Amino acid sequence: MKYHNIKILLPVVVLLSIGCKKFLDYKPQGALSASDLTTPAAADGLATAAYAGIANDWWDSPITSMWEYGSVRSDDGYKGGGSITDQAQMDRYEQFYLVNPSNSGASPSNFGFPGTWVRAYAAITRANSALRALRNLAEDEFPQKTTRIAEMRFLRGHMYFFLKVLFRNIPWFDETLSNDEILKISNTTPNDELWEKIAADFQAAVDSLPETQPGEPGRANQLSAKAYLAKVRLYQAYTQDDNYNVVGIDQAKLQQVISLTNDVINSGVYALNPDFAFNFLDGHDNSPESVFAIQYSINDGTTIGGRLSMSTSLNYFGGAPQYGCCAFHVPSQNLVNAFRTDANGIPMFDHFNDVALTDADLTTNGATMDPRVDHTIGIQGHPFKYNAAIPYDHSWERLAGVYGGFGTMKELQLATCPCFKKLGPFYGTSVNMDVIRYDDVLLMNAEAQIQSASGDLNTALNEINQIRTRAANSTGLVKKADGTFPSNYKIDIYKPGVNIPVWDKATAFKALQWERRMEFAMESPRFFDLVRWGIAAETLNAFFAVEKTRHGFLSSAHFTKNKHEYFPIPQDQITFTNGLYIQNRGY
Numbered sequence: 075m076k077y078h079n080i081k082i083l084l085p086v087v088v089l090l091s092i093g094c095k096k097f098l099d100y101k102p103q104g105a106l107s108a109s110d111l112t113t114p115a116a117a118d119g120l121a122t123a124a125y126a127g128i129a130n131d132w133w134d135s136p137i138t139s140m141w142e143y144g145s146v147r148s149d150d151g152y153k154g155g156g157s158i159t160d161q162a163q164m165d166r167y168e169q170f171y172l173v174n175p176s177n178s179g180a181s182p183s184n185f186g187f188p189g190t191w192v193r194a195y196a197a198i199t200r201a202n203s204a205l206r207a208l209r210n211l212a213e214d215e216f217p218q219k220t221t222r223i224a225e226m227r228f229l230r231g232h233m234y235f236f237l238k239v240l241f242r243n244i245p246w247f248d249e250t251l252s253n254d255e256i257l258k259i260s261n262t263t264p265n266d267e268l269w270e271k272i273a274a275d276f277q278a279a280v281d282s283l284p285e286t287q288p289g290e291p292g293r294a295n296q297l298s299a300k301a302y303l304a305k306v307r308l309y310q311a312y313t314q315d316d317n318y319n320v321v322g323i324d325q326a327k328l329q330q331v332i333s334l335t336n337d338v339i340n341s342g343v344y345a346l347n348p349d350f351a352f353n354f355l356d357g358h359d360n361s362p363e364s365v366f367a368i369q370y371s372i373n374d375g376t377t378i379g380g381r382l383s384m385s386t387s388l389n390y391f392g393g394a395p396q397y398g399c400c401a402f403h404v405p406s407q408n409l410v411n412a413f414r415t416d417a418n419g420i421p422m423f424d425h426f427n428d429v430a431l432t433d434a435d436l437t438t439n440g441a442t443m444d445p446r447v448d449h450t451i452g453i454q455g456h457p458f459k460y461n462a463a464i465p466y467d468h469s470w471e472r473l474a475g476v477y478g479g480f481g482t483m484k485e486l487q488l489a490t491c492p493c494f495k496k497l498g499p500f501y502g503t504s505v506n507m508d509v510i511r512y513d514d515v516l517l518m519n520a521e522a523q524i525q526s527a528s529g530d531l532n533t534a535l536n537e538i539n540q541i542r543t544r545a546a547n548s549t550g551l552v553k554k555a556d557g558t559f560p561s562n563y564k565i566d567i568y569k570p571g572v573n574i575p576v577w578d579k580a581t582a583f584k585a586l587q588w589e590r591r592m593e594f595a596m597e598s599p600r601f602f603d604l605v606r607w608g609i610a611a612e613t614l615n616a617f618f619a620v621e622k623t624r625h626g627f628l629s630s631a632h633f634t635k636n637k638h639e640y641f642p643i644p645q646d647q648i649t650f651t652n653g654l655y656i657q658n659r660g661y
Contacts, residue, residue, distance in 0.1 A: 135189025
């Protein structure tokens with residue numbers, strides 16, 4: 075199912091948009107009046123519009139890819155761009171300094187996280203509007219009623235989860251409330267209660283959706299709802315106090331994660347792609363590894379260019395002949411070093427960052443590396459995006475003296491791809507964006523097994539090793555023109571008593587944390603994982619201590635514990651509600 079553009083003239087205001095502020099960046103193709111919303115066709119159109127709502131995105135205030143919120147704010151990536159002040163709000167995010175709740179340092183004021191807040195609540199409002207219309211229909215006149223309601227609750231849960239990990243203390247409202255009632259909802263719901271509200275949406279989807287939806291892979295199904303509910307429970311399991319400290323692990327929640335992910339794993343519906351590359355290439359949308367994805371299309375007649383993914387538009391290289399702008403989202407030196415393996419093909423957990431790897435180290439005869447490095451990072455002379463005829467070159471780096479050395483790759487597509495389109499100075503693609511993949515399901519199960527008092531460490535070992543085995547087998551598309559590998563690949567599965575001393579809980583958890591970083595590097599989960607585990611401050615300040623000696627632009631970087639785990643509540647939202655919303659601590 076590909077999403078199409080439908081404008082709905084609703085009798086309901088979009089929560090929290092100020093004055094006439096625009097929150098959608100496309101022209102509608104058709105319109106439904108309020109009187110049309112009682113028909114099955116109109117209600118189904120509202121449901122389709124809700125799917126489109128979760129993809130209504132642009133790089134200035136994204137709600138799909140969170141690269142600037144989860145990768146740039148972590149030890150994975152640098153902001154990049156044409157100068158330190160180019161998109162200054164991202165520099166502020168990256169260094170955790172002077173974040174202004176009013177406009178985050180950006181101009182106009184709806185850039186960055188304030189605009190993300192508005193777009194996310196616009197998507198939630200679409201889901202709620204669809205739910206109101208669907209609930210007014212009789213089952214006999216619209217047999218898909220129950221399924222569509224469950225899908226809308228899934229989409230609403232998805233957007234609330236997105237807002238929860240960014241802001242923590244958010245207002246939650248559903249389709250039963252009037253406009254006046256919505257405007258009385260504060261953002262002071264207790265943390266665990268708020269998680270339960272989000273979980274309830276996914277549980278409703280689990281209860282009412284079919285296991286799969288054949289022929290419509292873009293729709294949520296029961297298994298994708300179970301995977302997402304497991305994700306909610308895993309975050310919820312790391313209990314936080316009001317200062318954002320992780321103070322315990324909820325064993326009951328971990329058991330739910332295990333049960334839910336086991337259902338997905340044992341269903342046989344999903345599997346790892348044989349090559350890691352398939353997760354990032356056109357032609358593999360809705361693959362067996364894709365549990366739920368945001369759907370995109372090109373030249374479909376709905377807008378100029380079609381329903382393109384635009385949240386990563388800035389990340390194409392400024393100097394590359396096939397592009398021209400804008401060289402944002404640059405892999406950190408720390409991340410490059412993290413792909414290094416030891417003589418046994420195991421991560422160099424404690425000493426990976428002792429030496430900064432250079433072009434000379436990243437060769438066929440150089441340092442031993444995890445193959446995922448060449449799926450993730452553009453390296454001098456190595457094939458770019460699996461095309462040996464286009465080797466990555468430092469000349470592509472727009473501000474080489476500040477951010478130079480390496481380039482991003484996963485989210486980019488070749489200019490020759492039929493999925494690729496240039497829109498003004500920016501670039502979009504029709505390649506889907508996975509929200510949850512099967513590799514994530516395996517690693518969620520492994521993490522819960524490791525952290526659970528009654529978990530099975532051998533199961534976790536097997537699941538982590540499945541991921542590493544796939545990584546070892548993902549070398550066929552990264553070869554150079556002469557058929558050789560660009561890096562010196564050496565990776566092995568964990569073999570307790572052979573290449574690691576033991577597989578106890580501490581070792582297993584360290585391996586799990588490392589595997590998540592390697593598997594999802596530059597995809598944005600890193601920052602949120604660090605916060606979830608309660609180690610963001612120590613990890614990022616240790617990162618900054620070393621990176622400041624390598625890159626002067628990080629001279630002011632410092633993570634303040636019990637503050638920077640979450641963004642501030644946008645000031646215009648506090649003003650709009652006459653102070654009903656309470657600002658997050660420290661801002």
